[in-house]
Amino acid sequence: MAKPLLQMKGITKEFPGVKALDQIDFNIYEGKVMALLGENGAGKSTLMKILSGVYQMDEGELYFKENHIKFKTPRDSQDVGIAIIHQELNLVPQLTIGENIFLGREPVNKFKRIDWKKLYANSSKLLERLGIEKDPMELVSNLSIGEQQMVEIAKALSLDAKIIIMDEPTDALTDKETAALFKVINELRENGCGIVYISHRLKEIFEICDMATVLRDGKFITEDLVTNLNEDLIIEAMVGRKLEEQFPRVDVELKEVVLEVKNLSNEYIEDISFTLRKGEIIGIAGLMGSGRTELAKTIFGSLPVREGEVFIDQKQYTISSPKSALEHGIAYVSEDRKGQGLILDLSVKENMSLSDLKQFESFLFKLNGQNEEHMVRHYIDNMSIRTPSMDQTVKNLSGGNQQKVSIAKGLMTKPKILILDEPTRGVDVGAKKEIYNLINQFKKEGMSIIIISSELPEVLGMCDRILVMFNGKITGAFNRKEASQEQILRCAVGIEEA
Amino acid sequence: MKIDKNKLLKYKSVIGLLAFSIIISFVSPQFLTFSNILNVFRQTSINSIIAAGMTFVILTGGIDLSVGSVLAFAGAICASLIASGMNAFFAIAIALMVGTLAGAISGIIISRGKVQPFIATLVSMTVLRGATLVFTDGRPITLVSGENAERFSTIGNGYFLGIPVPIYITLIVFVAAYYILRQTRLGRYVYALGGNEEATKLSGISVAKIKVIVYALSGLCAALAGVIITSRLASAQPNAGSGYELDAIAAVVLGGTSLSGGMGSIFGTVTGALIIGVLNNALNILNVSSYYQMIVKGAVILIAVLLDRKK
Numbered sequence: 029m030a031k032p033l034l035q036m037k038g039i040t041k042e043f044p045g046v047k048a049l050d051q052i053d054f055n056i057y058e059g060k061v062m063a064l065l066g067e068n069g070a071g072k073s074t075l076m077k078i079l080s081g082v083y084q085m086d087e088g089e090l091y092f093k094e095n096h097i098k099f100k101t102p103r104d105s106q107d108v109g110i111a112i113i114h115q116e117l118n119l120v121p122q123l124t125i126g127e128n129i130f131l132g133r134e135p136v137n138k139f140k141r142i143d144w145k146k147l148y149a150n151s152s153k154l155l156e157r158l159g160i161e162k163d164p165m166e167l168v169s170n171l172s173i174g175e176q177q178m179v180e181i182a183k184a185l186s187l188d189a190k191i192i193i194m195d196e197p198t199d200a201l202t203d204k205e206t207a208a209l210f211k212v213i214n215e216l217r218e219n220g221c222g223i224v225y226i227s228h229r230l231k232e233i234f235e236i237c238d239m240a241t242v243l244r245d246g247k248f249i250t251e252d253l254v255t256n257l258n259e260d261l262i263i264e265a266m267v268g269r270k271l272e273e274q275f276p277r278v279d280v281e282l283k284e285v286v287l288e289v290k291n292l293s294n295e296y297i298e299d300i301s302f303t304l305r306k307g308e309i310i311g312i313a314g315l316m317g318s319g320r321t322e323l324a325k326t327i328f329g330s331l332p333v334r335e336g337e338v339f340i341d342q343k344q345y346t347i348s349s350p351k352s353a354l355e356h357g358i359a360y361v362s363e364d365r366k367g368q369g370l371i372l373d374l375s376v377k378e379n380m381s382l383s384d385l386k387q388f389e390s391f392l393f394k395l396n397g398q399n400e401e402h403m404v405r406h407y408i409d410n411m412s413i414r415t416p417s418m419d420q421t422v423k424n425l426s427g428g429n430q431q432k433v434s435i436a437k438g439l440m441t442k443p444k445i446l447i448l449d450e451p452t453r454g455v456d457v458g459a460k461k462e463i464y465n466l467i468n469q470f471k472k473e474g475m476s477i478i479i480i481s482s483e484l485p486e487v488l489g490m491c492d493r494i495l496v497m498f499n500g501k502i503t504g505a506f507n508r509k510e511a512s513q514e515q516i517l518r519c520a521v522g523i524e525e526a
Numbered sequence: 527m528k529i530d531k532n533k534l535l536k537y538k539s540v541i542g543l544l545a546f547s548i549i550i551s552f553v554s555p556q557f558l559t560f561s562n563i564l565n566v567f568r569q570t571s572i573n574s575i576i577a578a579g580m581t582f583v584i585l586t587g588g589i590d591l592s593v594g595s596v597l598a599f600a601g602a603i604c605a606s607l608i609a610s611g612m613n614a615f616f617a618i619a620i621a622l623m624v625g626t627l628a629g630a631i632s633g634i635i636i637s638r639g640k641v642q643p644f645i646a647t648l649v650s651m652t653v654l655r656g657a658t659l660v661f662t663d664g665r666p667i668t669l670v671s672g673e674n675a676e677r678f679s680t681i682g683n684g685y686f687l688g689i690p691v692p693i694y695i696t697l698i699v700f701v702a703a704y705y706i707l708r709q710t711r712l713g714r715y716v717y718a719l720g721g722n723e724e725a726t727k728l729s730g731i732s733v734a735k736i737k738v739i740v741y742a743l744s745g746l747c748a749a750l751a752g753v754i755i756t757s758r759l760a761s762a763q764p765n766a767g768s769g770y771e772l773d774a775i776a777a778v779v780l781g782g783t784s785l786s787g788g789m790g791s792i793f794g795t796v797t798g799a800l801i802i803g804v805l806n807n808a809l810n811i812l813n814v815s816s817y818y819q820m821i822v823k824g825a826v827i828l829i830a831v832l833l834d835r836k837k
């Protein structure tokens with residue numbers, strides 16, 4: 029094996045109450061894509077934040093081309109030629125795509141004024157390279173999360189870095205965007221870039237990575253060529269044990285209809301009708317921008333209804349606000365945990381109980397701390413949420429653990445109907461299975477669930493029925509047994525009516 | 527002994543206050559006398575009470591510039607009712623209700639009218655100051671002697687167990703504020719709203735209602751401060767309370783509450799108000815001219831906030 033382009037040796041990092049990294053060794057090689065794998069909270073993002081100068085390590089050494097180096101600020105890391113795409117988006121919503129890409133590094137003309145023409149021309153080129161059909165003058169606030177992710181990627185590319193770190197870049201991307209990204213990664217590899225690729229989608233590892241490093245509980249487990257590995261070996265290294273069947277489906281007898289949607293329309297969706305029975309799981313497939321999230325938000329009362337009717341337990345229900353939706357037993361777990369799901373500065377406990385605090389209210393409006401903590405503890409244990417305590421600020425949890433808190437928050441309202449929007453985004457294989465088990469448990473208890481997901485295996489593996497959306501309309505409806513990946517994909521691009 | 531760095535950071539404003547007091551007590555022995563300390567607490571009570579209400583508003587990410595005008599308006603109403611012979615108890619209740627209502631109206635303008643808090647409360651500030659001047663005809667309303675007026679005077683001038691009554695009132699306000707912020711649903715919602723409005727809405731919380739409540743609380747606190755001042759001076763000044771919003775905001779910020787909302791504590795606000803109070807007191811003891819006092823005060827606030835930024 030060639031000498032590493034960059035070496036991290038014996039890296040240790042401690043946060044109050046957590047040893048995030050313990051004597052980690054990590055290498056990046058020229059012209060190779062290195063996968064960095066591990067469960068939620070294993071320390072992947074922390075290690076990369078040290079490499080990009082965001083965090084300072086407690087112990088350890090860095091070598092770039094065998095020279096000892098030290099980073100005090102993100103700028104130092106950039107100067108060496110390291111670019112990072114963070115797991116959490118860091119764009120300024122009020123600025124345009126182009127302004128965001130070149131933020132702090134705007135090209136200037138000879139009078140030291142910003143050369144807007146050049147800035148937007150360069151931005152256009154980058155967007156084109158990534159296959160994004162967007163005007164660089166468009167405001168970032170108008171973009172979907174996937175598109176914002178692509179802008180982050182464009183920003184990293186604009187640095188012409190020698191090392192590019194991608195922390196779960198495809199988390200929010202469509203298949204098409206992912207393909208475009210992989211094309212770019214291949215180009216970068218040919219140009220001799222060293223790339224770090226973090227993802228919980230193991231298929232991608234085999235598709236794009238040359239090597240893999242696995243961490244577990246902040247410790248180094250192994251570094252190996254991807255060709256020497258398979259999915260089971262990786263999972264074993266990550267989790268420390270073998271994992272059985274990924275989709276533990278259960279069949280329950282479907283009972284009466286709990287939710288009926290009739291001809292629902294508004295700005296985003298058109299003429300949507302479907303029914304959901306007690307104990308049933310419906311999956312909604314479709315590409316990003318197909319109106320899936322908007323449908324969920326309309327039912328949940330956060331987008332206005334123009335036409336149509338909704339019935340809950342055969343009784344007509346006038347959708348007015350998330351508050352009334354929750355009172356009627358509908359809970360919605362957003363796909364955008366940072367922007368819409370969680371309040372990052374509040375603690376794990378405060379986030380989880382926020383949607384249904386009323387249940388803990390006692391004499392003189394005092395919140396019953398004991399009951400609350402008891403319930404929160406139950407979900408932390410049940411969902412194996414990794415946090416030093418329930419009073420930890422959610423911002424300090426790893427991405428996947430934040431996602432679990434977001435789901436727990438929905439569950440704590442004890443809903444009759446639970447709408448999960450991309451529930452396993454950013455969640456590791458082991459935890460995914462825990463979430464599926466939990467969903468099954470609720471199903472057995474008679475809860476009805478709608479899962480919106482871009483991961484077809486998840487939809488096919490978990491759901492009783494599958495609806496496919498395209499352009500705001502339902503273009504296909506399948507029973508689980510008759511559905512196939514191809515059929516769903518065809519409906520998702522609007523080719524076929526089923 | 528291992529000192530927990532986080533605890534230290536959490537209480538940095540208290541540590542600052544203590545360090546500051548110790549320095550001053552060296553410079554002027556007069557400072558650390560029981561009567562002077564009581565004096566500081568009493569002088570601070572008005573600003574503290576206003577700042578307590580302001581804390582709620584700032585925690586939601588808003589700001590309330592109208593507190594000074596609410597104070598004057600409520601004070602004028604209270605004084606004129608008492609002067610007209612109304613029972614002091616009812617007069618106070620009405621003044622407090624008027625202040626609460628004034629705050630609630632700002633809150634409605636902000637939440638329903640989607641007006642920036644800065645603008646909305648700037649408007650209330652101007653309108654209420656005008657209303658006070660119209661109402662009082664620009665002249666102070668003075669309370670002449672009489673049993674009712676005397677009873678009313680206890681609020682600002684009375685003592686109980688050797689401690690001025692305003693100090694008790696301040697204490698009650700802070701205990702109540704602490705209770706609401708830390709122990710009740712409303713408190714959680716206030717922090718949540720300041721942290722992430724969109725996520726709060728999607729959690730099924732009526733954001734508009736919370737906003738109206740916090741501005742109403744701020745109005746209530748300002749009115750209470752107005753009642754105390756009126757009682758203390760035995761008169762309502764039409765220009766009372768102008769500029770008080772800045773002292774209140776300064777106290778909140780010195781206490782470590784973030785102006786962008788979501789983070790901070792009522793405990794911090796107490797310390798913030800005391801820092802300003804101690805500073806004012808020290809400058810008076812040291813006979814610093816009032817013109818220089820303003821400059822020194824500004825400088826101290828700047829230094830404190832700068833120190834706070836360096837974590």
Ligand SMILES: Nc1ncnc2c1ncn2[C@@H]1O[C@H](COP(=O)(O)OP(=O)(O)OP(=O)(O)O)[C@@H](O)[C@H]1O
Nearest residue numbers: 043048068069070071072073074424425426427428
């Ligand atoms: N700023 C912080 N303060 C306190 N603890 C932190 C902080 N950042 C990370 N941690 C903790 O360090 C551990 C490692 O977190 P990290 O974000 O590196 O995990 P990860 O491997 O990236 O997980 P994921 O796959 O969920 O993104 C976690 O237990 C997390 O709670």
Ligand SMILES: [Mg+2]
Nearest residue numbers: 073115426427
């Ligand atoms: Mg991470």
